[in-house]
């Protein structure tokens with residue numbers, strides 16, 4: 321997968337090259353390009369924003385800067401078949417969730433356009449959408465200063481789903497959310513720590529009982545912490561034992 325990010329704070333994306341993602345880049349599984357939006361400005365001040373039509377607080381990012389930046393970064397590449405999928409992080413977007421991450425993991429090229437201030441002139445997104453798929457996405461119901469941290473979040477959630485990125489591919493399959501439920505508790509040695517024993521069933525060697533116990537823990541935890549997820553579960557996803565809980 322190729323990932324490009326356009327931002328006025330390129331250094332904010334440095335963590336992309338650390339740890340898990342850095343390893344995936346070194347191994348050629350992910351290719352990352354970070355671009356400074358100011359490279360597409362023409363004035364001495366390198367201005368990327370202007371005051372909003374209609375008045376109000378904050379600044380809006382200029383279409384004359386974003387337009388050429390997107391044309392260049394999204395231009396056809398010999399190593400890609402079609403245009404990229406353009407992702408615009410914004411608190412006004414549709415919610416980014418595990419399903420979105422799975423969809424994006426199927427794309428071979430993602431371009432992230434990071435807005436700051438009050439956002440990007442609306443016409444930039446409309447214009448881009450004539451040439452490529454565009455998704456305006458929010459990572460949750462709170463407001464960040466800009467899209468950069470949201471990009472780090474989305475890129476990490478997507479990359480760990482790519483073949484070969486995780487050491488153990490089963491980890492991605494057994495996470496919270498892959499079955500619509502939260503993960504239950506985990507334990508490692510020692511068997512007793514500060515008078516707290518590891519639940520008996522996990523040491524029983526009875527794999528069917530362990531599977532059942534973990535499923536019950538997931539359901540009870542989801543009921544307490546995220547009742548919204550339980551309510552959204554398809555009835556057919558529950559077995560008879562689940563329904564009794």
Ligand code: 6GU
Nearest residue numbers: 409410459462464466470
């Ligand atoms: Cl994607 N951007 C900003 N600025 N704030 C957010 C967000 C994105 N998602 C939640 N809050």
